[in-house]
Amino acid sequence: MSKRDNPRLWEKVNKDGKNKRSNHSVGRDGRLQKDSSPKPSRASGMRSAKPAAGSRAAGQGRTSRAAATRLPAPKEDFELNPNLIIGRNPVTEAIKSGRSIDKILMQKDAEGSAKKIASMARENGLTLQYVDKIALDKLCPGRPHQGVAAYVAAKAYADLDDIFEAAASRGEDPLIVLLDGLEDPHNLGAVLRSCDGAGAHGVVIPSRRAVGLTETVAKASAGAIEYVPVVKVTNLGQCVDKLKERGVWIAAVDMDGENYSDAKLTGPLALVIGGEGQGVSQTVRGKADYIVSIPMKGRVNSLNASNAAAILLYEVDRQRTLAKE
Numbered sequence: 001m002s003k004r005d006n007p008r009l010w011e012k013v014n015k016d017g018k019n020k021r022s023n024h025s026v027g028r029d030g031r032l033q034k035d036s037s038p039k040p041s042r043a044s045g046m047r048s049a050k051p052a053a054g055s056r057a058a059g060q061g062r063t064s065r066a067a068a069t070r071l072p073a074p075k076e077d078f079e080l081n082p083n084l085i086i087g088r089n090p091v092t093e094a095i096k097s098g099r100s101i102d103k104i105l106m107q108k109d110a111e112g113s114a115k116k117i118a119s120m121a122r123e124n125g126l127t128l129q130y131v132d133k134i135a136l137d138k139l140c141p142g143r144p145h146q147g148v149a150a151y152v153a154a155k156a157y158a159d160l161d162d163i164f165e166a167a168a169s170r171g172e173d174p175l176i177v178l179l180d181g182l183e184d185p186h187n188l189g190a191v192l193r194s195c196d197g198a199g200a201h202g203v204v205i206p207s208r209r210a211v212g213l214t215e216t217v218a219k220a221s222a223g224a225i226e227y228v229p230v231v232k233v234t235n236l237g238q239c240v241d242k243l244k245e246r247g248v249w250i251a252a253v254d255m256d257g258e259n260y261s262d263a264k265l266t267g268p269l270a271l272v273i274g275g276e277g278q279g280v281s282q283t284v285r286g287k288a289d290y291i292v293s294i295p296m297k298g299r300v301n302s303l304n305a306s307n308a309a310a311i312l313l314y315e316v317d318r319q320r321t322l323a324k325e
Contacts, residue, residue: 083215085150086140088113095120100153102212103127107136107147114147125234127207153213158229160242163202166229173268174248175200175316180236180284181275182305185211189220190306191273196224198313204231204239210275240287243270250288253308254280255301257291265292265316266323273309
């Protein structure tokens with residue numbers, strides 16, 4: 001029996017007479033035949049015709065997989081704090097124009113015009129803080145800060161005279177809130193909102209170790225920042241002395257004081273609210289005319305600063321309304 005008649009060989013041949021595995025032709029003797037058709041040259045520069053619509057071209061799968069693992073393009077513009085000024089010239093011009101500046105950050109080893117900026121800051125009573133270069137780099141990523149940056153206020157600060165003028169225009173005794181070391185911007189915004197609702201005439205904050213009028217404060221105040229004057233002072237104790245000279249009584253809200261509902265809160269009055277955790281400082285507490293406290297019946301022995309301010313402000317409003325009647 002010849003190989004051509006061997007049934008096992010022909011079991012592996014397809015209908016076109018080619019081996020199923022290698023796709024080579026099977027000769028008359030049953031052996032596989034080499035493909036003699038010329039192969040396309042790689043150097044010919046000829047490309048195969050484009051596949052029909054809906055089909056995938058050779059290598060497309062590889063390209064799509066590479067594209068899928070490609071990292072996203074970095075953002076060109078980093079969103080900076082809208083209350084941040086960067087660079088020596090912009091900060092210098094901000095100081096010259098009298099713009100309200102909360103704090104100036106300066107690189108520790110900055111030379112040249114940076115020293116002039118530091119001198120201008122001291123002359124204008126501005127807060128100057130020296131930091132490492134890496135701190136400024138993180139604050140202004142990819143921006144040429146030149147070793148100087150400054151936080152400006154979302155709204156211009158007022159003077160003590162503005163508060164007294166606001167009270168006189170409404171025919172009322174001055175009602176002022178002094179915030180002693182409040183650092184949370186949400187708390188300050190909430191205090192401004194309560195002051196506007198209860199009819200207070202202004203707020204006083206210290207320039208150091210306290211939050212200023214930032215964009216976060218403006219948002220938390222729900223617009224009250226536009227209607228409540230805010231005064232920034234270098235020394236809160238000296239401000240208390242000035243208020244006393246103008247006939248204002250000072251009531252500090254602290255522990256171990258008189259129950260606020262029993263205290264007399266009419267007439268020209270300034271309420272001192274302490275910061276988170278520290279409370280009213282000993283210096284300011286010693287200058288207060290009397291201490292009032294809010295009784296606590298739960299296990300937590302203190303209230304949020306903005307909550308305490310709201311309670312006292314509306315108690316003042318209640319007592320003043322009864323006094324008029």
